[in-house]
Amino acid sequence: MIRVELPAHLRTLACVSGEVKVEVGEQATVRAVLDALEVDFPMLCGTIRDHVTKQRRPFLRFFACGSDVSHESMDALLPEAVVRGEEPLLVIGAVAGG
DSSP: EEEEEEHHHHHHHOOOOEEEEOOOOSSBBBBHHHHHHHHOOOGGTTSSSSSSTBBTTTEEEEEEETTTTTTTOOSSSHHHHHHSSSSOOEEEEEEOOO
């Protein structure tokens, strides 16, 4: 079971409070987590990643165990602490401006 923390606007859209938990197969990757998240919460389809390309939306970042994994391959394995449920996968809204 993978723990996922969503930003407030996505929690509101998904009608959840706090973190969510998703079940993934043997390969715990960001792609697998997002696939499971979109199955469990279909209203999130297209909000975290593009409908067609399945690439991360601008201004969203993924963090695992304190490290930004946003620019790693979506198929890279997540750290063991995330896989064991000790640490959550964080989906963070990035801030831009000047």
